[in-house]
Amino acid sequence: MTVSAPAAAYLRSPSGRRLLDSQCQTSVALFKQSWSTYHKLLEVDFLEHRALYAALRQLLLREAASTAAGAAAPLAMLDLGCGDAMQIAGCLRECGAGVPGGALPLGSYTGVDMSAAALQAAAAYLAPVLQPHCSVELVEQDMKEYVGSCPDQRFHLAFASFAVHHLSLEGKAEFVAQPQIQTSSCSCLRCSPAGGLFVVVDIFRREGESRERFMERYRDNIAEAVARGIIDEEEAVPIVEHVTNHDWPEQLSDYRGLAAAAGFAAAECLATDSKEFGRLVVLRK
Numbered sequence: 001m002t003v004s005a006p007a008a009a010y011l012r013s014p015s016g017r018r019l020l021d022s023q024c025q026t027s028v029a030l031f032k033q034s035w036s037t038y039h040k041l042l043e044v045d046f047l048e049h050r051a052l053y054a055a056l057r058q059l060l061l062r063e064a065a066s067t068a069a070g071a072a073a074p075l076a077m078l079d080l081g082c083g084d085a086m087q088i089a090g091c092l093r094e095c096g097a098g099v100p101g102g103a104l105p106l107g108s109y110t111g112v113d114m115s116a117a118a119l120q121a122a123a124a125y126l127a128p129v130l131q132p133h134c135s136v137e138l139v140e141q142d143m144k145e146y147v148g149s150c151p152d153q154r155f156h157l158a159f160a161s162f163a164v165h166h167l168s169l170e171g172k173a174e175f176v177a178q179p180q181i182q183t184s185s186c187s188c189l190r191c192s193p194a195g196g197l198f199v200v201v202d203i204f205r206r207e208g209e210s211r212e213r214f215m216e217r218y219r220d221n222i223a224e225a226v227a228r229g230i231i232d233e234e235e236a237v238p239i240v241e242h243v244t245n246h247d248w249p250e251q252l253s254d255y256r257g258l259a260a261a262a263g264f265a266a267a268e269c270l271a272t273d274s275k276e277f278g279r280l281v282v283l284r285k
């Protein structure tokens with residue numbers, strides 16, 4: 001379904017029915033509360049996402065340049081756990097996606113997220129950047145279910161930013177090894193002219209670091225954001241609670257292991273933030 005305007009009425013729900021504004025109001029309120037804190041951290045680049053997204057921009061432009069000659073059609077991108085898509089919308093704008101003759105010839109963007117409220121926000125960020133020249137589809141669904149049930153969809157690039165860490169190690173392995181991802185023409189990741197590309201921006205543990213030690217470092221980092229007046233103590237509590245209870249960062253070596261087990265030839269780290277929380281990692285067939 002094409003998003004022609006930043007409106008909730010164009011989002012596709014799991015049942016396929018349209019979500020009307022009134023159905024989303026409660027979740028939108030909750031979403032705004034927690035994401036406004038996240039945005040305060042992003043605004044001052046406290047989490048150093050800009051460096052990771054700068055590396056992503058370079059990667060996308062390199063890939064576009066190398067596949068442009070063989071690509072018969074503009075590229076199709078899948079964004080798993082797209083959230084409000086604010087960061088990727090900015091990156092795509094800087095790549096010239098959505099602009100005829102732009103450096104990144106993007107024909108379609110498909111965002112998948114469990115949160116209808118996040119998808120509403122995503123529509124507002126993406127439509128002005130990509131439309132009318134690039135189609136935008138936003139799907140409210142578990143991303144694991146989505147990659148397991150999209151045999152007719154073809155993507156040149158699969159992308160997930162700060163979303164895969166919500167899965168356990170087993171869940172991650174299952175995710176990258178979905179039959180639809182791993183088998184010939186049904187694949188999300190193998191149908192790339194370049195042979196398949198899965199780009200992950202996410203938090204990672206240092207090599208040899210326990211999850212507990214990572215969480216200590218993360219708590220210290222958020223305490224620093226409070227000390228610097230970027231967020232207040234009340235805002236820090238749900239962030240720490242969320243990360244402690246729901247985030248499962250892996251070591252890069254774990255990713256390499258699960259990528260190899262799923263048939264990827266390489267898992268290359270292209271960028272790491274200075275505090276060694278976030279990385280840009282590319283899995284190639």
Ligand SMILES: C[S@@+](CC[C@H](N)C(=O)[O-])C[C@H]1O[C@@H](n2cnc3c(N)ncnc32)[C@H](O)[C@@H]1O
Nearest residue numbers: 081082083113114115118142143161162163166
């Ligand atoms: C921290 S946000 C990141 C959003 C965006 N990709 C970014 O980098 O700014 C994580 C997002 O992943 C979504 N998410 C987490 N687990 C998911 C799953 N299993 N299926 C679909 N979405 C998921 C959440 O709803 C949330 O919007």
